[in-house]
Amino acid sequence: MPTLAHLLHLSPETLWMVAKVLIVFGGPFTLASLLTWVERRGAAMIQDRIGPNRAALFGKWRLLGLPQIAADGIKAFLKEDLVPPHVNKLVFWVAPLLTFLPAVMGFAIIPFGQSFVSGGQTYHLSLLDPGNGMGMLYPLAIGSMAVYGVLTAAWSSNNKWSILGGMRASAQMVSYEIGMSLAVITVFMRAGAYDPHLIIQAQLGLWNVLPQFLGFLVFTTCMFAETNRLPFDFAEGEAEIVAGYLTEYGSMKFALMYLSEYVHMVTASALIVTLYFGGWRVPFVADPGVWLSVLAFVIKLLCFCWLFIWIRWTLPRFRYDQLMKFGWKVMLPLSMANFLIHAFLMFKGA
Amino acid sequence: MAILIKQVELSWLDRTYVWPILKGMAITLGHFFRQLFTPTAKRFTIQYPEMKKEMPEGYRGLHELKRFEDGSVKCVACFMCAEACPARCITIEAEEFSDLNLTQGFEEKRPKRFEIDLLRCIFCGMCEEACPKDAIWLRKDYELVGVDREGMRYGKWDLLNTYAGLDGKPVLTTDPKPSTPSRKEVACS
Ligand code: SF4
Ligand code: SF4
Numbered sequence: 269m270p271t272l273a274h275l276l277h278l279s280p281e282t283l284w285m286v287a288k289v290l291i292v293f294g295g296p297f298t299l300a301s302l303l304t305w306v307e308r309r310g311a312a313m314i315q316d317r318i319g320p321n322r323a324a325l326f327g328k329w330r331l332l333g334l335p336q337i338a339a340d341g342i343k344a345f346l347k348e349d350l351v352p353p354h355v356n357k358l359v360f361w362v363a364p365l366l367t368f369l370p371a372v373m374g375f376a377i378i379p380f381g382q383s384f385v386s387g388g389q390t391y392h393l394s395l396l397d398p399g400n401g402m403g404m405l406y407p408l409a410i411g412s413m414a415v416y417g418v419l420t421a422a423w424s425s426n427n428k429w430s431i432l433g434g435m436r437a438s439a440q441m442v443s444y445e446i447g448m449s450l451a452v453i454t455v456f457m458r459a460g461a462y463d464p465h466l467i468i469q470a471q472l473g474l475w476n477v478l479p480q481f482l483g484f485l486v487f488t489t490c491m492f493a494e495t496n497r498l499p500f501d502f503a504e505g506e507a508e509i510v511a512g513y514l515t516e517y518g519s520m521k522f523a524l525m526y527l528s529e530y531v532h533m534v535t536a537s538a539l540i541v542t543l544y545f546g547g548w549r550v551p552f553v554a555d556p557g558v559w560l561s562v563l564a565f566v567i568k569l570l571c572f573c574w575l576f577i578w579i580r581w582t583l584p585r586f587r588y589d590q591l592m593k594f595g596w597k598v599m600l601p602l603s604m605a606n607f608l609i610h611a612f613l614m615f616k617g618a
Numbered sequence: 619m620a621i622l623i624k625q626v627e628l629s630w631l632d633r634t635y636v637w638p639i640l641k642g643m644a645i646t647l648g649h650f651f652r653q654l655f656t657p658t659a660k661r662f663t664i665q666y667p668e669m670k671k672e673m674p675e676g677y678r679g680l681h682e683l684k685r686f687e688d689g690s691v692k693c694v695a696c697f698m699c700a701e702a703c704p705a706r707c708i709t710i711e712a713e714e715f716s717d718l719n720l721t722q723g724f725e726e727k728r729p730k731r732f733e734i735d736l737l738r739c740i741f742c743g744m745c746e747e748a749c750p751k752d753a754i755w756l757r758k759d760y761e762l763v764g765v766d767r768e769g770m771r772y773g774k775w776d777l778l779n780t781y782a783g784l785d786g787k788p789v790l791t792t793d794p795k796p797s798t799p800s801r802k803e804v805a806c807s
Pocket of ligand 1: 699703704705707708734738740743745746756
C-alpha cells in the first residue's frame with residue numbers, strides 16, 4: 269500500500285480513502301445491478317420460466333443473459349425523459365437522488381472485512397473509521413431518510429396514485445421503525461457499544477442470531493419494509509395504485525429509483541449481516557485475515573440478497589392495514605419481549 | 619339468506635407466520651432448483667427460433683394446394699371452398715383445358731388463379747372440409763409472415779409450393795403440359 273501510494277504521489281491515507289470510496293460506492297452499485305439480473309432470472313426459475321437470456325454481447329455471447337443489464341441501462345438512458353406538465357419540476361428531479369443517495373450512503377459505516385496493519389498503520393475496511401461517534405445509528409438514520417425520497421417523488425408527481433403510494437410509505441415507516449429500533453437496541457445493549465466494529469468484536473464465537481433470534485426476525489422483517497420490497501411494497505403496489513410513487517417517472521429517473529431499491533437491499537443485507545451474523549467473521553476461525561474475512565462478508569451478503577429475492581417470489585403482498593397491525597401488534601411486542609428478556613438476563617449476569 | 623363462510627381453523631404453528639412462510643419458501647426453492655437443473659429441451663418454455671413446437675395432428679396452419687404426382691393441381695375449381703369460406707377470402711378463376719391428361723382422368727377444369735388472402739383467413743378449415751377433391755389442406759406451418767399486405771395474398775403457385783421444401787417436392791411454377799408426360803413416365807422417372 270505505501271509503495272503504491274508513493275508511486276501515485278499520494279499519502280497512504282488519501283489513497284486508502286479513495287480506494288475505499290470507490291469500493292463502498294462502486295461495490296453496492298455493481299452488486300445492485302447484478303441483483304436485477306439475479307432477481308429476473310431467479311424469479312423466472314422459481315416460476316418455472318426461463319427469464320431474460322437473449323441479450324448478447326456484440327450479438328454473440330449471451331453469458332446467461334447478463335448483458336441484459338447493460339441493455340436495460342442503455343434503454344433507460346436513451347428513452348425520452350418525459351416530465352409531465354403538472355409536476356413540480358424541481359422536486360420531481362431531486363426525488364430520484366433523494367431515494368438513491370441514502371441507499372448508497374448507508375453502506376459507508378459497514379465494516380466489510382477485518383482491519384489490517386500495513387507499514388505500521390492500521391487500515392480499517394469501512395469507509396468511516398471506528399470511533400467516529402455515529403456507529404450503527406448512522407445507517408439507521410440514513411436508511412429512514414429514504415422515505416423522504418419516496419415522499420417527495422409522490423408529492424411532486426401531483427398524481428393521486430403517487431400520493432397514495434407516498435402516504436402508504438410514510439405510514440408504513442411509522443409502524444415498523446419502533447420495532448426495528450428496539451431490536452437494534454438489544455444488539456447494542458449486548459455488545460455494550462454501537463460501533464459496528466465493536467459489535468462484530470462482541471460476536472466472536474457466537475453470532476447474535478442465536479441468542480437474539482426474535483430480534484433477528486423482527487429486524488429482517490423491518491428491513492423488508494424499509495427496502496419497500498414484497499411482501500411490503502405497498503408504496504408501489506402495482507395491482508392497486510398503478511406504480512405508486514413511481515407512476516409519473518420514466519427513463520433514467522425511473523431506473524435510478526428502481527436501482528436504489530436494490531442498493532437498499534444490499535445495504536439492508538449488510539446491516540443484517542453486521543448486526544446478527546458476525547459481519548466478516550468466519551465460523552471457527554478467530555482471526556481470518558483480510559481476504560478470507562472479505563470473502564465471508566460478501567458470501568453472507570449475497571445469501572441475504574438472495575433471501576430478499578426468494579421471499580419476494582414466495583409471499584404475496586400484505587394489505588396496507590395488515591402491515592400496520594402487524595407492525596404495532598406483533599413486531600413491537602416481539603422486539604419488546606426480546607429487549608426485556610435480554611435486559612433481564614444481563615441483570616442476572618448471564 | 620345468510621352466506622356461510624367456512625372458517626379455516628389455523629393451528630398455532632400456522633399462526634406464527636414463520637412456519638408457513640418457511641414452507642412456502644421450501645416450495646419456491648424446490649421449483650427454483652428443479653427448473654435450474656432441467657435441460658433447456660425439457661423446460662416448458664420453447665426457445666422459439668432454435669426450438670419449434672411440433673403441432674398436434676389436425677392443427678390448422680398454412681394451406682397447401684395438393685398436386686398429383688406429375689405436378690398438376692388436384693383442384694378442379696369447383697368453388698366449394700370459396701363458398702364455404704366464412705371470411706370470403708378465397709378468390710378462384712377457373713380455366714378450361716381440353717387436352718386429356720391421363721393423370722387427371724376426365725377433369726377439364728382447373729384454377730387459373732387461386733388466391734387466398736391470408737390476412738383475412740381465420741384458419742377455420744372450412745375450405746378443407748368443403749373440398750370434394752381433397753385438394754386443399756391446412757397443415758402445420760404456423761410461421762406465416764409477410765412484409766406487406768400484398769405479400770399475404772398467396773396465389774396459386776405460392777399455395778402449391780407452401781410445403782414443397784418440407785415434403786422434398788419440386789417447386790412448381792407452371793402447370794405441366796397437359797398431354798405430356800403420361801402417368802407411366804412419371805412413375806418411372
Ligand atoms: S381456413 Fe377458413 S377462412 Fe381460411 S380460407 Fe379456408 S375457409 Fe376461408
Ligand atoms: S380447392 Fe377444392 S373446393 Fe376449392 S375449388 Fe378446388 S376442388 Fe373446389
